[in-house]
Every structure is written in C-alpha cells, then in structure tokens.
Amino acid sequence: MDVLIHLFVGLHIIGIAALLGGFLTQMKAMGQGAARFVPGMLHGAATMLVTGVALVGLNQADGHHVNTFKIGVKLALLIVILGLVYVKRDEERVDKGLFALVGALTTANVFIAVLWT
Template sequence: MDVLIHLFVGLHIVGIAALLGGFLTQMKAMGRGAARFVPGMLHGALTMLVTGVALVGLNQAEHHHINTIKIGIKLALLIVILGLVYVKRDEEQVEKPLFALVGALTTVNIFIAVLWT
C-alpha cells in the first residue's frame, strides 16, 4: 500500500507542477495584460483534485492520522483555483488580478502542504 501512496504523491506533485508551471509560463504575458489559462493548468488542477482525494482515502485505509482541517483548507483553495481556471479557460485574455490570484492561491496551497505539520 505504501508504494501506491507514494505513486499518488508523485502524481499529485506532477499536478501542482503543471498548474504552477502554466502560471509561470504566462507571467511575461501577464505583464502585457495578455495572460490566459493554458490547458495544462486545468489538467494540473484536476490531477491534484483526483490524486488528493485518492491520497486521503488511501491514508485512511492505512489508519494514518489525517489532519482534516488542513485537507479541508487545501481542498477549498483548490476548488477556487479549479473554478476560476475552468470558467475562464476559453478566454483569450484573463484579467491580471484574477490570473495573479490563481498563482497566489497555488503558492499558498504548496506552502500549506509543506509547512503545516
């Protein structure tokens, strides 16, 4: 079961990399006001959601302690990110504050995962 948990952790990291990588590749365009949500950002957020839910289930099956408050906050942030990216995915340009919000929430989500023990 540990191998499966580690596999899903790796896939979760791939999802966050896709989301944050998509944001970082659009930073220059954001400066010009021409940033857009690329498909990799949506796919990364969906990957994070699916693998995160799987990780919670696998860890509960192994009777590991789950910090439900931490997971709830991370899930809430991810749902906001996913909602924004999904709704604005077809627009040619996304407003700077909205695009920056997705990057900030993604970064906050990473720091919650790493620093909250």
Template sequence: MDVLIHLFVGLHIIGIAALLGGFLTQMKALGRGEARIVPAMLHGALTMLVTGIVLMGLNEAQHYHLNYVKFGVKIAVLVVILGLVYVKRDEERVPKGVVGAVGGLTMANIFIAVLWT
C-alpha cells in the same frame, strides 16, 4: 500499499507542477496584459484534486492520522483555483487579477501542505 501511496504522491506533485508551470509560463504575457489560462493549469488542478482525494483515502485505509482541517482548507483553496481556471479557460485574455490569484493560491496551497504540521 506504501508503493501506491508514493505513486499518487508523485502524480500529485506532477499536478502541482503543471498548475504552477502553467502560471509561470504566463508571467511575461501577464506584464503585457495578454495572459490567458493554459490547458496545463486546468489539467494540473484536476490532477491535484483527484490524486489528493485518493491519497486521503489510501492514508485513511492505512489508519494513518490525518489532519482533516488542513485537508479541508487545501481542498477549499483548490476548488477556488478550479473555479477560476474552469470559468476563464476559453477567454483569449484573462484579467491580471485572475491569473495572479491562480498563481498566489497555488503557492499558498503548496505552503499549506509543507508548513502546516
């Protein structure tokens, strides 16, 4: 079971990398006002959601102690990210605030995961 948990942690990290990497690729365009939502952002956010929920289930099945408040906050932040990315995914130019919010919320979600013990 631990191998399966580690596999999904790896997939979760790949999702984070895709979401944050998609944001970082738009930084130069953000300065010119030409930023857009790239497919990697949507796919990364969906990967994070699915693997995060699977990880919660696998850890619960192992009877590990879970901090449900932390996971609730992380899922809420991710749902906001998903909403922004999904709604704006087809627009040619996205306002700076939306792209900035996606990047900021992604980094906030990372720091919640790492620092909240």
C-alpha cells in the same frame, strides 16, 4: 499500500507542477495584459483534486492520521483555483488580478502542504 501512496504523491506533485508551471510560463504575458489559462493548468488542477482525494482515502485506509482541517483548507483553495481556471479557460485574455490570484492560491496551497504540520 505504501507504494500506492507514494505513486499518488508523485502524481499529485506532477499536477502541482503543471498548474504552477502553466502560471509561471504566462508571467510575461500577464505583465503585458495578455495572460490566459493554458490547458495544462486545468489538467494540473484536476490531477491535484483526483490524486488529493485518493491520497486522503489511501492514508485513512492504511491507518495514518489525516489532518482533516488542513485537507479542508487545501481542498477549498483548490476548488476556487479549479473553478476560476475552468470558467475562464476559453478566454483569450484573463484579468491580471484574477490570473495573479490563481498563482497566489496555488503557491499558498504548496506552502500549506509543506509547512502545516
């Protein structure tokens, strides 16, 4: 079971990398007001959602303690991120504030995962 959990952790990190990497590659365009949500950001957020749910289930099935409040906060942030990216995915330009919000929420999600014990 540990190998499966570690596999899903790796996939979860790949999802984070796709979402945050897509944001970071658009930073210059955001400064010029031409940022857009690239497809990798949507796929990264969806990967994070699927693998995160799987990780909670696998950890509970293996008898590990799961901090449900922390997972709830992370899930709420991810649903907001996924909703914004999904709704605005076809627009050529996304408002700077909205684009920055997705980056900030993604970064907050990473720090919650790492620092909240």
